[in-house]
Amino acid sequence: MLSVRQVSGGYAGNVVLRDISFDVKKGELFGILGPNGSGKTTLLKMLSGILPIQSGEIMISGQKLQLFSTKQLAKMVAVLSQHSSQSFSYTVKETVSLGRYAHQKGFFQTWSKEDEDIVQRVMNQTGISSFKDKNIQELSGGEKQRVFLAQALAQEPEIFLLDEPTNHLDLSYQKELLDLLKKWTTDNKLTVISIFHDLNLAGLYCDRLLLLDKGGVNINHIPNEVLREERIRDVYHTEIQKHPHPKVACPQMVLLPNSYEEVKNIEINESMLMIDNEIIKLSSPMPLRTMSSGVMGAGTGWYQTFINRHVDKTYNCSDHRMEMALFLRSKGIEPSETVGMMTAVFLEDVACHLIKQDDFSIFVVITAGVGNAIDASKSELHSLELIPGTINTWIFVNGELTEEAFIQSIMTATEAKVKALHDLDVLDPVTGTLATGTSTDSILIAATQIGKKLEFAGTITPLGKLISNAVYKCTTEAIQKSKKRKQI
Numbered sequence: 164m165l166s167v168r169q170v171s172g173g174y175a176g177n178v179v180l181r182d183i184s185f186d187v188k189k190g191e192l193f194g195i196l197g198p199n200g201s202g203k204t205t206l207l208k209m210l211s212g213i214l215p216i217q218s219g220e221i222m223i224s225g226q227k228l229q230l231f232s233t234k235q236l237a238k239m240v241a242v243l244s245q246h247s248s249q250s251f252s253y254t255v256k257e258t259v260s261l262g263r264y265a266h267q268k269g270f271f272q273t274w275s276k277e278d279e280d281i282v283q284r285v286m287n288q289t290g291i292s293s294f295k296d297k298n299i300q301e302l303s304g305g306e307k308q309r310v311f312l313a314q315a316l317a318q319e320p321e322i323f324l325l326d327e328p329t330n331h332l333d334l335s336y337q338k339e340l341l342d343l344l345k346k347w348t349t350d351n352k353l354t355v356i357s358i359f360h361d362l363n364l365a366g367l368y369c370d371r372l373l374l375l376d377k378g379g380v381n382i383n384h385i386p387n388e389v390l391r392e393e394r395i396r397d398v399y400h401t402e403i404q405k406h407p408h409p410k411v412a413c414p415q416m417v418l419l420p421n422s423y424e425e426v427k428n429i430e431i432n433e434s435m436l437m438i439d440n441e442i443i444k445l446s447s448p449m450p451l452r453t454m455s456s457g458v459m460g461a462g463t464g465w466y467q468t469f470i471n472r473h474v475d476k477t478y479n480c481s482d483h484r485m486e487m488a489l490f491l492r493s494k495g496i497e498p499s500e501t502v503g504m505m506t507a508v509f510l511e512d513v514a515c516h517l518i519k520q521d522d523f524s525i526f527v528v529i530t531a532g533v534g535n536a537i538d539a540s541k542s543e544l545h546s547l548e549l550i551p552g553t554i555n556t557w558i559f560v561n562g563e564l565t566e567e568a569f570i571q572s573i574m575t576a577t578e579a580k581v582k583a584l585h586d587l588d589v590l591d592p593v594t595g596t597l598a599t600g601t602s603t604d605s606i607l608i609a610a611t612q613i614g615k616k617l618e619f620a621g622t623i624t625p626l627g628k629l630i631s632n633a634v635y636k637c638t639t640e641a642i643q644k645s646k647k648r649k650q651i
């Protein structure tokens with residue numbers, strides 16, 4: 164659809180862009196990124212024909228941009244610039260209707276039913292019909308932005324060029340505008356080329372991204388390749404971290420504020436633990452990064468309070484999450500800031516252990532009942548009935564874990580737990596074979612994310628060795644305590 168070949172140019176005496184080449188396919192949503200002054204707006208001006216290029220070639224549908232007449236270009240290419248809002252004193256509908264100019268035919272240009280229908284439709288789509296008779300000067304920045312968007316859409320262009328279209332728009336209109344553009348690219352094969360400052364919106368909506376740096380192309384690729392931590396850090400000169408979006412397969416970047424570096428080193432240890440008949444509670448002085456399978460706070464997150472709650476063997480509740488949330492609230496604990504687990508084990512039989520290395524440490528807290536023990540290799544022989552007896556494993560790491568290390572910590576802890584069960588000869592009551600766990604075990608890995616960077620947690624790594632050691636010891640001790648209680 165659009166082809167840019169070795170284009171250079173800028174302003175009198177100031178070459179801003181050098182040797183830019185890229186192609187945009189019909190129906191693509193193509194994002195242009197880059198730091199302030201990298202040449203994004205200059206490039207967009209060149210694509211729209213406002214700014215002549217000094218060398219190279221811009222082709223639209225196989226024809227050189229310079230060979231289009233103004234009217235032909237206006238039919239083909241619509242532009243929503245950053246400064247569209249410096250407007251004349253027209254009503255909203257009049258402003259939108261101006262978008263039809265290039266489509267009007269003959270010397271006495273007449274307003275057709277088609278023109279009217281299109282104007283009505285785009286006003287509905289952009290949510291501006293309700294104030295169509297208002298003077299545009301009376302609108303807010305976001306409302307004006309939507310009016311100019313409607314004007315551009317009324318043009319029914321094949322290519323739509325936008326300079327930071329979400330500027331001035333609140334969260335819901337940002338989403339609506341981009342959803343609408345995306346829909347137009349898929350339904351009507353509209354080609355959208357847009358400048359973005361918000362890397363996350365670009366990552367969410369664009370098919371491809373062009374990253375400009377100091378007037379040149381750094382990369383032109385799919386969002387996942389462009390939005391790489393090292394690349395964005397180098398081009399934007401700022402600390403940033405990449406995360407997967409929780410719902411869709413799109414990259415997201417988060418900024419790291421400077422205050423993040425200033426948090427003092429703290430150690431999660433036994434002094435933060437409180438144990439009574441009802442709960443084991445660990446209150447951290449700051450939120451910890453977690454990965455867990457708790458009833459509350461499952462998955463990944465940041466949590467400050469950790470609860471292991473004793474419930475009766477007969478505990479049965481159709482909505483145990485809701486019941487747990489009510490229970491926590493009754494104790495003055497905020498459920499949204501809490502990782503919560505349940506166990507029928509007597510809480511005084513908990514085993515905990517702090518192990519230190521030179522520059523990091525871990526604190527492990529385990530309760531273990533094995534009435535529900537199961538051999539994972541023969542689990543198909545079990546019915547779904549849940550018998551009380553659960554191993555709840557908490558591992559607090561005073562250090563900074565990578566994503567790999569979080570997952571490896573879970574693997575290492577599980578291996579150490581299985582070995583403890585084997586060495587204690589814990590049997591699956593249904594199969595009579597050695598148990599590998601219980602059917603309701605839960606795990607929590609919680610890290611301060613300050614101090615020593617711990618990249619890996621496999622069994623042979625420094626962190627893995629500590630986890631293996633502490634989990635094996637604590638699981639063994641907790642099972643022995645709970646077995647002893649049963650014998651009494």
Ligand SMILES: Nc1ncnc2c1ncn2[C@@H]1O[C@H](COP(=O)(O)OP(=O)(O)OP(=O)(O)O)[C@@H](O)[C@H]1O
Pocket residue numbers: 174175177179197198199200201202203204205206
């Ligand atoms: N009209 C102009 N005349 C001369 N130089 C200009 C003009 N407009 C922009 N420039 C210069 O061209 C360079 C690129 O500007 P441009 O507006 O294209 O950057 P940008 O990437 O869009 O930046 P921003 O993110 O700040 O909008 C800058 O150094 C700027 O000072």
